[in-house]
Amino acid sequence: MAHSLVSLCAREVVSDHSSSPFWLRWVPSELYGPLLEAAFSSCKPLAVGELVQRWPERALRVGGRREHGQAAPNRLCIQALLLAIVKGLSDQRYALQVLDLCGLQRDEGSMGDAMGGWSLTVALCTMVVQARAGAQRLQRREAERERKRFSALERERDVKRERGQWRMGKEASGDESNTDNNDLGGGDRGSTRSNGLRGEDDLTQGVRRRMEIERKRESGVTSGGGDVNSDVLIHVRADLFVNARSLDRVRMALRTLGPLKLQCRYLRVEEISVSSIRTLLDLLPHQGLVGIDVRYSSLGVSGLAELLPLLSAFPSLDSLRLRYCNLDFRRDHPGQGETLRHLSLGLAKLQGLRRLSLATLRLPGQLRVLLSSLPQPLQILELPYMSLKPADLAYLSCSHHASTLQQLDLSENCLDENTLPSIRRLLSQTSSSLQHLSLSGCGLTDGLSGLLLPSLGGCRALKSLALALNPLSRACLIDLVKMAVRMPSLRHLLYPNPLEDYQPGLDDPPSSAQLLDWPLEEVRDINTTSSQLNRVLVDSGRSDLCLTCDYFNYDKDFVD
Known part of the structure; x- marks a missing residue:
């Protein structure tokens, strides 16, 4: 990544903390931004603290979208920033009024020393309570x-x-x-x-x-x-990650009246009950919340039916993600039709919803009942591990969502000859809008992928394509890459390891779980596949297309 002259000079200035008393008093306000960015990238927490404590503007935003390869701010730098905010409150000349930390956190356990979502939430709540004290x-x-x-x-x-x-x-x-x-x-x-x-x-x-x-x-x-x-002196905007360990602290911070006012843009909750989620939502202002992510919470059907009406009070809500929430519709389930109608009515009240993620909810054959009630067409639809039936895909290909989808995830749903016509029709409907597509673990064989490649090649706006954990041969992968190089918008292709790279003993055809755990052959065979695919790239002149088989580190969000 090329650095401008200003950023290079800023890195040099913040490199020596002992000289900060000499240059801080002469720094014009327009240079505080490059200096703070240099302090974050160079991991200089003392410089971060001094710059933030003297921040000359009304707003400060740290976080947001980062370029591919750009590391998240270091944990020590974030802690120095929060301490500087509290210290600056005692200075009547302090100009800061809005601190925006949305998008700053990384997932817990990520690479580097970045601060995870839970840790950042706890630190923010502690800062709010300490500021009041x-x-x-x-x-x-x-x-x-x-x-x-x-x-x-x-x-x-x-x-x-x-x-x-x-x-x-x-x-x-x-x-x-x-x-x-x-x-x-x-x-x-x-x-x-x-x-x-x-x-x-x-x-x-x-x-x-x-x-x-x-x-x-x-x-x-x-x-x-x-x-x-x-009197609120600074409004703090952030994404909050709440679980059973941090629930009480978050509730205390949201109730606290003091110089710092905590506001939530995106709420992620894990392993807490519907009543606790209700309490959190009651403490949040109706304006400002744009997304909620519920994970590993045993909502059940009744809990989800209770939760959806609560979300209608937030007009800016455009994202709803439900993952591993213990929903399982079976044919012998009593009152299933009435419950589905309640869920449909709850979704119908979400007027601004644009992103819906229903992961591992096990709702086979019920996609029409859920999606047809949404008043606005979706832009992002994630349906992994949903046990979708041919009727579900047939409805999706003809629904009012098809022509507006920008991101579609059908991972771990079985695709076969019965669903192939619906998938091809769906790709035709989304050819001008679809940017990210995931068909990982869908059981695509050489024959099915050969029939699907023309439809994939017609997706003119596609930027990323994920096909990992599908039982494909090396020859089929070469045909796949030849198709990919003819797609000018495509920037990232996640391909599966070919069957030739696995050790003997796989089922015919193997499942995605077996492909994930089965040992590979020696490294020389994998290098053979990689070199053949890269040769196709070199011959086509597509240096801007990234090929990878690294399923665990694949991140479509880095694609421009």
């Missing part, structure tokens, strides 16, 4: 200073009152023959008495004011009220 401590210190000031004022008034009484006593014991002086002294005593009365009034007002300030402070600490808790 710090603001309360500052408020208590200010109240204590105010109390001391009034105490000093009271002591001063007490001293003045005692001095006035002493002067009155001294004048009363003086020369009584000097009537003029006595008259003058009497006038002074009257003046002193009046001053004493005024001092009492001022003292009473001071005590009342102090009691009022103390009462406000106590109400702010106990009930969440008070001036500091009602």
Whole structure:
């Protein structure tokens, strides 16, 4: 990746932290962005903290989409950023008002030292609670200073009152023959008495004011009220990852009233009940939530029917993903028709839905009931491990979603001669819009893929194609690559290891699970396949097309 002169200079500037006191004061505001980017890429947490603590603009966005090969920000840099945000709150000159961390986190267990979604969520919630506690401590210190000031004022008034009484006593014991002086002294005593009365009034007002300030402070600490808790200084936008371990902390942060206000753009929940999901949704503003991802939660049919109406309160919601949620429709299931109607009505209320992912829900033959109720056509549809029937694919190829699909995942659904006409019709309908297609583990043999290749080649907008874990021969793979090089938009092809690369003993035909676990032959055979496929690329001049058989590290999101 080529670096501009500004980025190269920024890397050099942030490389030496000891010199930061000399250059920070002279940096113009428009250079803070390149310097912060250089500090992140060079893993300089101290520089990150100093830049963020002095951030001159109203908004700061860290995260978002990264280019292929660009690493996520280091964990230490993210922690330095969050600490700098809390420190900056004590500076009245701090300009930051919006902190956008959406898209920053990586999946737990990813390569490098990037901060995962769960860790980042916990750190954000801790930052929000600590900021409120710090603001309360500052408020208590200010109240204590105010109390001391009034105490000093009271002591001063007490001293003045005692001095006035002493002067009155001294004048009363003086020369009584000097009537003029006595008259003058009497006038002074009257003046002193009046001053004493005024001092009492001022003292009473001071005590009342102090009691009022103390009462406000106590109400702010106990009930969440008070001036500091009602004024939001920075709105923090992020994607939240909530499970049973972080649920209480997230709820506390969302309820916290303080200088930092946590907002959620994308909510991912794992292994929590519908009632807990309801509680989270009640704490989120209706505007701003664009997606929800529910994983490994035993919703069941009734839980899903309860969840869908709750989502209709979020008008910006355009993505719903349900994975491993323990849904299983069987023919002998009592009340199945009524339950499906409830689910259909719930989906019909999601007016803005554009992405729907239903993974491993086991809903064979029910695709029409679910998708036909959606008011708007989908752009992204993910249906892996759904046990789809020929009737499901036949409906999908003729539905109002077909012509608008940009991403389609049919992985691990069996494709055979009965489903082939529907698949070809579906590819014809999506030929001008489809950009990402996954048919991994669909049982495509040489014969089926040969019949499907012309339809795949007609997808003019296709950028990525995944065909891993299909039992194809090496000759069929060569034909596949020859077809791929004629697709100008295609940038990434995930191909399966050919059957010749596996050790003997596979079934005929083997399943995708067997292909995933079966040992491969020696490396020389794999290199033979790779060299033959790369030769096709070289002969066609397609240096922009990436071929890979690395199923576990394949990521279509890196494709431009």
